[in-house]
Amino acid sequence: xxxxxxxxxxxxxxxxxxxxxxxxxxxxxxxxxxxxxxxxxxxxxxxxxxxxxxxxxxxxxxxxxxxxxxxxxxxxxxxxxxxxxxxxxxxxxxxxxxxxxxxxxxxxxxxxxxxxxxxxxxxxxxxxxxxxxxxxxxxxxxxxxxxxxxxxxxxxxxxxxxxxxxxxxxxxxxxxx
Numbered sequence: 342x343x344x345x346x347x348x349x350x351x352x353x354x355x356x357x358x359x360x361x362x363x364x365x366x367x368x369x370x371x372x373x374x375x376x377x378x379x380x381x382x383x384x385x386x387x388x389x390x391x392x393x394x395x396x397x398x399x400x401x402x403x404x405x406x407x408x409x410x411x412x413x414x415x416x417x418x419x420x421x422x423x424x425x426x427x428x429x430x431x432x433x434x435x436x437x438x439x440x441x442x443x444x445x446x447x448x449x450x451x452x453x454x455x456x457x458x459x460x461x462x463x464x465x466x467x468x469x470x471x472x473x474x475x476x477x478x479x480x481x482x483x484x485x486x487x488x489x490x491x492x493x494x495x496x497x498x499x500x501x502x503x504x505x506x507x508x509x510x511x512x513x514x515x516x517x518x
Contacts, residue, residue, distance in 0.1 A: 387432070434461060438458065
């Protein structure tokens with residue numbers, strides 16, 4: 342006696358699985374955030390005030406550079422609209438420190454490396470959840486060889502530090518890790 346085998350084609354099997362998954366997913370509400378940000382569903386706006394440079398050493402473009410870097414980070418990572426003031430989320434503050442210090446002292450008592458350090462004092466308010474409001478100083482630095490002219494590397498260092506600072510600030514404000 343010969344048994345008859347039924348073959349299920351590869352494509353029809355996978356089509357059935359895909360259809361079942363599609364049906365299940367369509368009945369569920371899914372929310373995916375590529376940045377990992379936790380933004381209230383009713384939030385539509387964010388305001389970022391210009392950060393005043395209160396540091397002892399003043400980089401003339403730092404205030405604008407940092408403010409722009411923070412705005413750019415928020416626009417890349419969220420769908421919030423930037424407004425001039427009174428946003429659903431609001432950032433303000435000042436640049437509190439901009440220092441250059443020697444590190445990695447050699448046997449000849451000269452520094453092999455120098456460090457640029459920038460500190461920014463941030464005030465953040467969340468209109469929807471006051472428990473997430475904060476006021477904090479964020480500090481980051483970048484090192485460079487002491488045989489390099491600081492003015493030649495300053496722009497690159499400031500860009501690196503601004504990226505790290507804005508990442509830290511964004512994570513504190515919007516990411517619940």
